[in-house]
Amino acid sequence: MQETAPPAPHPARDPEPAPAQPRPAERVEIPVPSVQRARERGVAAAANPIVLRTEELTKSYGDLLAAAEVSIAVHAGSFIGVVGPNGAGKTTVLSMISGLNRPTSGRVTVHGIDVWADGPKAKRLIGTLPDRLRLFDRLTGAQLLYYAGVLHGVEEAVLSTRARELAQAFGLESALERPVSDYSAGMQKKIGLACAMIHAPGVLVLDEPFEAIDPVSASNVTEILEKFVAGGGSVVMSSHSLDLIQRVCDHVAVIVDGAVIAQGTVDAVRGGVSLEERFRSLTRTEEAGKGLEWLHGS
Numbered sequence: 414m415q416e417t418a419p420p421a422p423h424p425a426r427d428p429e430p431a432p433a434q435p436r437p438a439e440r441v442e443i444p445v446p447s448v449q450r451a452r453e454r455g456v457a458a459a460a461n462p463i464v465l466r467t468e469e470l471t472k473s474y475g476d477l478l479a480a481a482e483v484s485i486a487v488h489a490g491s492f493i494g495v496v497g498p499n500g501a502g503k504t505t506v507l508s509m510i511s512g513l514n515r516p517t518s519g520r521v522t523v524h525g526i527d528v529w530a531d532g533p534k535a536k537r538l539i540g541t542l543p544d545r546l547r548l549f550d551r552l553t554g555a556q557l558l559y560y561a562g563v564l565h566g567v568e569e570a571v572l573s574t575r576a577r578e579l580a581q582a583f584g585l586e587s588a589l590e591r592p593v594s595d596y597s598a599g600m601q602k603k604i605g606l607a608c609a610m611i612h613a614p615g616v617l618v619l620d621e622p623f624e625a626i627d628p629v630s631a632s633n634v635t636e637i638l639e640k641f642v643a644g645g646g647s648v649v650m651s652s653h654s655l656d657l658i659q660r661v662c663d664h665v666a667v668i669v670d671g672a673v674i675a676q677g678t679v680d681a682v683r684g685g686v687s688l689e690e691r692f693r694s695l696t697r698t699e700e701a702g703k704g705l706e707w708l709h710g711s
């Protein structure tokens with residue numbers, strides 16, 4: 414992923430200068446192992462080929478510009494977080510990448526294949542966990558995995574082994590014969606993730622994969638995704654958990670009002686402060702909650 418210059422203040426929101434940030438030198442950081450791994454992975458991935466590229470990807474809904482000329486390049490073996498406030502355009506961008514939402518203009522290619530010119534070929538290379546997941550929930554978990562595999566061209570001979578291993582990895586073995594409609598929200602998310610992986614894609618595009626997932630399962634999923642990128646796969650993931658993004662991703666793109674306002678390695682974007690602090694200053698969310706005095710006294 415290309416790196417942008419240190420992000421400028423967002424002009425439409427607040428012309429005032431940002432509050433002074435503590436100097437990086439004042440902070441003593443003891444990186445957790447996953448942060449260190451992500452850092453090393455980010456450096457190594459820069460030498461790998463680009464597997465996913467968006468070029469000035471734009472989506473308009475009438476007068477609303479939901480995505481504005483979004484250009485992102487993802488290398489093999491890279492784990493990228495896409496962050497932004499509610500309504501910023503993350504789902505819009507991810508769904509255009511996955512071939513689910515047609516761009517108004519711009520281009521997406523995966524391994525050089527145009528997602529919107531050759532959808533079937535491109536979609537075999539991408540595993541998708543869309544927003545507001547709609548599963549065929551009258552099927553059992555086992556049936557859903559089977560059909561996800563068949564639809565992506567996986568040979569039947571390997572399907573049952575893959576389904577069993579994925580169910581085990583996501584802790585769903587005992588639920589495989591139950592209808593997906595009976596699954597909890599977190600279980601549905603996990604079966605959706607398993608379906609996204611069953612055809613062994615090179616690129617995973619995951620919209621809020623950790624939403625509704627319990628902490629132990631979240632650490633399992635993180636481990637699965639880290640192994641996936643260590644093996645040369647690439648992950649593009651949106652999340653509102655900046656702490657999670659900072660811990661597991663090597664790159665990050667910050668989207669505000671449809672436009673990428675900062676992107677690069679996590680370290681470059683956060684610039685010596687936490688990703689959450691940087692996010693707040695980029696999106697000008699420090700003022701939230703002001704003016705509700707009538708509520709506080711009730």
Ligand SMILES: Nc1ncnc2c1ncn2[C@@H]1O[C@H](COP(=O)(O)OP(=O)(O)OP(=O)(O)O)[C@@H](O)[C@H]1O
Nearest residue numbers: 474477478479497498499500501502503504505506
């Ligand atoms: N089908 C649609 N028709 C009209 N407007 C839409 C449609 N889908 C999304 N939008 C608008 O596009 C903008 C971006 O929405 P999007 O869902 O991409 O945001 P997001 O960053 O994923 O938000 P969140 O964090 O809340 O999930 C929003 O203003 C939203 O209202």
